[in-house]
Amino acid sequence: MNINAKGFTLLELLIAATIIGILAVMATVSFKNSAGDTRVAGAKSKLNALGMAVQRYKIDPRACPSIPNSSSLSISNLVNCGYLEDTQWSDNYFSYSICAGGSSGCPSSSYLACMTGTNSKLPARYRGTYRYCLDENGSPVETMGSN
Secondary structure (H helix, E strand, O other): OOOOOOOOOHHHHHHHHHHHHHHHHHHHHHHHHHHHHHHHHHHHHHHHHHHHHHHHHHHOHHHOOOOOOHHHOOHHHHHHOOOOOOOOOOOOOEEEEEOOOOOOOOOOOOEEEEEEEOOOOOOHHHOOOEEEEEEOOOOEEEEEOOO
16 A cells, blocks of 8 residues: 555545535525525615605695595505505515504504515514514614514
């Protein structure tokens, strides 16, 4: 047997394969979380547009006579009046609520609009009890839990 043979031992190859496997698992978890965070960022952007549309309506409600009062506010009404672009508002991951008129998706009527995570494919921190709302000034209020 040639003692000076060049190459890797079985132990070195196993260690290298284990390190590569660990790095692959870490990259997969990181990618999965970043995809969820990207969905949340897009949803927050849509909610900000919805909040600005509600603010514009509240500044001059007579500009859109097809909405009789603030308790009749809906996304489709805001789109029809031109306050909001007709983008994809039915979302597989989040539900959006306009808070005027005491909507069930809002913890307080002093908020303009809220969104909650509705899909099990979202990271756990954004499912069920996560709520992102805009207050009367358009400032974000993020909550975890039932409050």
